[in-house]
Amino acid sequence: MEARMEARMEAYKEKPMALRIEELVALPIQIAEQLRKGVELEVDSDFKEESANMKKQVDTVVRLLRKAIRFSSSNSGVLYEKPTKLIMLQLTISLERALGLVNKYKSRRSHSILKRAVTTSTTNNSTADFRQVNLWLESSIGDVTWLLDISATGAAREQFAGLPPIACTEPVLGLIWEQVSTLRFGTPQEKADAAATLGDLAEDSRRNSKIIIQEGALPLLLRLLNIGTAEGQESAAKALGQLARDQECVDALRKEGASFVFVRLLEKHAQVSVKAQVGATKHTHTHTHTITPPHALSYHKRKWLSLHTKSCGS
Numbered sequence: 001m002e003a004r005m006e007a008r009m010e011a012y013k014e015k016p017m018a019l020r021i022e023e024l025v026a027l028p029i030q031i032a033e034q035l036r037k038g039v040e041l042e043v044d045s046d047f048k049e050e051s052a053n054m055k056k057q058v059d060t061v062v063r064l065l066r067k068a069i070r071f072s073s074s075n076s077g078v079l080y081e082k083p084t085k086l087i088m089l090q091l092t093i094s095l096e097r098a099l100g101l102v103n104k105y106k107s108r109r110s111h112s113i114l115k116r117a118v119t120t121s122t123t124n125n126s127t128a129d130f131r132q133v134n135l136w137l138e139s140s141i142g143d144v145t146w147l148l149d150i151s152a153t154g155a156a157r158e159q160f161a162g163l164p165p166i167a168c169t170e171p172v173l174g175l176i177w178e179q180v181s182t183l184r185f186g187t188p189q190e191k192a193d194a195a196a197t198l199g200d201l202a203e204d205s206r207r208n209s210k211i212i213i214q215e216g217a218l219p220l221l222l223r224l225l226n227i228g229t230a231e232g233q234e235s236a237a238k239a240l241g242q243l244a245r246d247q248e249c250v251d252a253l254r255k256e257g258a259s260f261v262f263v264r265l266l267e268k269h270a271q272v273s274v275k276a277q278v279g280a281t282k283h284t285h286t287h288t289h290t291i292t293p294p295h296a297l298s299y300h301k302r303k304w305l306s307l308h309t310k311s312c313g314s
Contacts, residue, residue, distance in 0.1 A: 050130035139165035183220035199239030
């Protein structure tokens with residue numbers, strides 16, 4: 001059984017991006033259930049407080065993962081794929097470390113002679129190990145909670161409280177995830193604002209443009225340009241214009257069928273400002289512009305970072 005679990009873990013960590021959402025959630029649930037059974041035996045151990053805290057964390061993990069399964073299997077629920085895969089991978093690694101620690105301590109406790117030989121120093125080290133693992137689990141709980149929030153719609157979609165712990169070292173990634181999710185699940189006004197923010201980010205740097213494309217924004221921006229409100233169309237057109245300054249981005253736009261959308265929009269009735277921006281963007285399909293130096297942080301980006309990055313230090 002253990003050998004089979006290790007083989008699954010190795011396959012999971014090697015190609016997480018190739019797995020379906022159901023497969024991504026199934027393995028951490030299995031490890032969490034196994035960990036919960038193991039940690040229950042430790043509540044009366046030398047590490048009563050740490051073990052009780054770990055059990056509480058694992059119970060929360062199992063509850064959130066089951067909620068994620070129900071959410072992804074519902075007719076209207078779709079977990080945002082890119083962060084889901086990274087978050088589930090990190091959660092699985094944290095659970096694996098926790099299970100390894102519990103099994104290691106259980107093995108040591110099973111030998112009474114070794115148990116009597118445990119020194120205060122060893123106990124202190126083990127206590128620190130338990131606390132570190134609990135911190136990892138706490139961070140993963142924050143990640144999964146955030147993931148369920150940004151993947152929700154309507155009244156179930158809460159006001160964002162900050163960055164997910166997994167993105168605290170790279171806040172721009174968290175910002176892009178939030179905007180892409182809003183393009184998918186937000187209201188018409190929220191989608192227009194998200195497109196404007198992505199346009200500002202793309203203007204800031206070429207690296208941001210690549211991340212925006214990698215995180216799946218292009219088809220959502222094209223959809224907004226095609227069927228969004230007037231404000232949404234204009235914001236989407238400007239964002240696509242910023243993304244199209246780089247040849248790799250232009251190639252990605254072509255693959256997403258941008259030319260068809262541009263021609264269709266130019267042929268039908270649309271706002272003059274939208275048509276002008278679409279015309280300029282369409283032109284870059286054959287004439288890639290020189291990338292301008294990164295600008296100072298945009299208003300949208302400054303406002304978001306000031307509200308959200310404080311959660312990483314708390």
